[in-house]
Amino acid sequence: MTDTVRDQAATLADLVDLEAYPLDQPEHPRRAEAVAQAQDGLRTVGCAVIKDLIRPEAVxxxxxxxxxxxxTTHYSTQVINPYFHVDPNPEYPDDHAVNTFLERSSGFIPGDSWEASSATDVLFRAPEMASFIAECLEIPELHCYADPLAGLTANILDPGQQFTWHFDTNDFAVTVLVAEADEGGLFEYVPGIRSAEDEGFDAIKAVLDGGRAGVHTLELRPGDLQIFRGRYSLHRVSRVPSHSRARHAAIFAYTREPGVIGRVERTRQLFGRVLPEHLAAEEARVRSDELLD
Ligand SMILES: O=C(O)CCC(=O)C(=O)O
Ligand SMILES: [Fe+2]
Structure with a gap:
């Protein structure tokens, strides 16, 4: 099995525990049960964990x-507000959430580091994964995020690093924890702290200042799949202490529409470079809401 994964392109069956989670059988009751549980988590707290979806050898x-x-990891240490801005905004007071900046010191392995036959890429692009995740999110269909750098990434937190409180620009994210820290490196989130109509600045500021009201800490183990609505839920990965092993998470980005590409500025921030696709998409971009980022 390990040789299969290493020497030739892996199949879904090599990677996913299809016995426990028959993603390849749309009508199977065990799949339906997993979907129902995930839907419940996503409806109530914007988060679902599918335990041990990935086979241990595949992890x-x-x-x-x-x-x-x-x-190939692009590491960047920045002091950001929850909207990934790095500069103060004079339209808001100094003690406002918009002007509260915290350290983000993780790195990303970009999508173009994985070739098409890699196990990670096969898992990301498996149609059974996209349709399962779409059902969990109760949306008609999903497509792999077409961004050549941000579609498939790994988030790397080396010892000493943290990914501070922020919102994602995508409505939801899909994560497979691949290696956990011995200590710290915990995913924490505040469900629905903002909405498309309400920025929720006061509640956000309280969390940035260390408040724990509404904060959930996720129990996530290597091989678990996490589906998370990160557009409206403030979240972070807590610091990995300097004496711990690194934390590695594969992040699969899917979009409702095909052909979506990320913003130029954000791409440069996360990966240190942009590709021609990003510049072309910037021209054509249509905003989907009026939130700050
Ligand atoms: O590494 C993770 O679990 C998620 C990190 C995160 O929130 C992000 O990449 O936006
Ligand atoms: Fe995030």
Missing amino acids: AALDREIVERKH
């Missing part, structure tokens, strides 16, 4: 792929 293969590509 090892995914981590090997991350370790092999770790030299």
